[in-house]
Amino acid sequence: MNRGVDRSVLHQLLGPERCREDPATCLAYGYDNSRRTSQPEVVVFPETIEEICCIIEWAARNRVAVVPRGFGSNTTGASVPVTGGLVMSTERMTRILDFEPRDRLIVAQAGVTNEAIQKTATRERLFWPPDPSSASYSTVGGNIGTNAGGPHAVRYGTTRDNVLGLVAVDGQGHVFRTGVKTTKSAIGYDLTRLIVGSEGTLAIVAEATLKLVPRPAERLTYRTLYTSPEAATGSLIELLNQPIPPSAIEFMDQIAIDLIRDRVPGLPKGAQALLLTEIESDRPLETADRARLEGCLSQSGLLDLDVAESPEAATLLWMARKSLSPALRHLGSGKINEDIVVPTSRLPELLRGLARLGAEHETTIVTFGHAGNGNLHVNLIFDEQEAAATLRANQALESVFRLVLQLEGTLSGEHGIGLSKRPFMPWQVDESSLFLMRGIKKVFDPTGILNPGKLLPDPPDFPHLNPVK
Ligand SMILES: Cc1cc2nc3c(=O)[nH]c(=O)nc-3n(C[C@H](O)[C@H](O)[C@H](O)COP(=O)(O)OP(=O)(O)OC[C@H]3O[C@@H](n4cnc5c(N)ncnc54)[C@H](O)[C@@H]3O)c2cc1C
Known part of the structure; x- marks a missing residue:
């Protein structure tokens, strides 16, 4: 005792x-x-x-x-x-410690919000690529803990690709510094990338050196609607295979489109899929470039194409995507929100599979998200007062995960494992890799005090821990 x-x-x-x-x-x-x-x-x-x-x-x-x-x-x-x-x-660790526009980096304490980083970087026409919708209420430490991402990950990667170094404290109270202030380094194991996404199980991040990139001068935003998900994903694959890299490609399925119809003008009837595509460049695009992009977007099955050339017009087009999360609340009291990823070529199979699983498990599944990375938010909506509906949704979730793994995908693109996906870790990660992960945990945190019960699928009891009186 x-x-x-x-x-x-x-x-x-x-x-x-x-x-x-x-x-x-x-x-x-x-x-x-x-x-x-x-x-x-x-x-x-x-x-x-x-x-x-x-x-x-x-x-x-x-x-x-x-x-x-x-x-x-x-x-x-x-x-x-x-x-x-x-x-x-x-x-309360909210200080920006250094801002070096000439080296395109910023050093910040862990409690600085993502939004505050962006505000500082913008002064010199720079930005930090991780752009979760929660930017104003998520911190650098949290973004590092979860390897957060957002729409722009298709061009710039997630948090892991945009952290140069860390000052952190391991599970025994020792400070260690990782990484460099340069954009190249070949010196030993990459502890920075290991800590990013470790969900506070290996170390407490105190400070981080973040990689900034120049803000593009021009942004062109397209909103396209299609008669089928296959038409939309066909366009997406064409877009990714042409030489101007899109900086965002967001997808919405038919239920999502119907949910926001009242709030967003100009959505045609019969639309089964929507893509929001953003292209960045340092000068206005040539006519030939625009023709090529619009050719990619105009696969058979295109219902409507709208383009925004000013920031104001782009904000209106993004309204479709941004008004979606709050609108989901109208569909049911319970929501399981997953963020699975599949190779982009497998998106059509995924979307067909999700439609089938929704019908089989009598659960509404609304799908939208960062399709340019193959990373979709799959929302299983149900009435949480009804036990049978809750059970069906959880069974549907297991089937969704099985489908994703069959399609050679991954169970999380940006939300991480935490508590909720721990039981599913062994579905994707083999026992040898879990053994190595447990060994790494032991080195950083020999007494097992850092965020116990998260990420690794270990037994749920913790006899080694004491309460505080
Ligand atoms: C409306 C909404 C929209 C969202 N949109 C996105 C999105 O677009 N993309 C996305 O990726 N996520 C999104 N999220 C999820 C969430 O905002 C992110 O996971 C975010 O990175 C969490 O940051 P936080 O500061 O709230 O961290 P917390 O939730 O407090 O912590 C997250 C993890 O990081 C660890 N951690 C926190 N601080 C430290 C530290 N200093 N050192 C070590 N570990 C630490 C915690 O232990 C925990 O494991 C969204 C959430 C909401 C509510």
């Missing part, structure tokens, strides 16, 4: 305002956007690397769980403290 660990050391270090144990704070920091919840015993708000080190060193010595947290906007339960212990929120 654990007696509970004395927390007075934390109070001395941080003071009562930054070491909280009142029920309101513990409640607020016990849940995340997955809607799962579990109470921590203490919530701590470090402001410096030294404070992070002291807290972790204390927690490792006393075998107390530490769950790092940004703004809790992740969708998988990744920042829910399932074993109690400490939530360590880095939300």
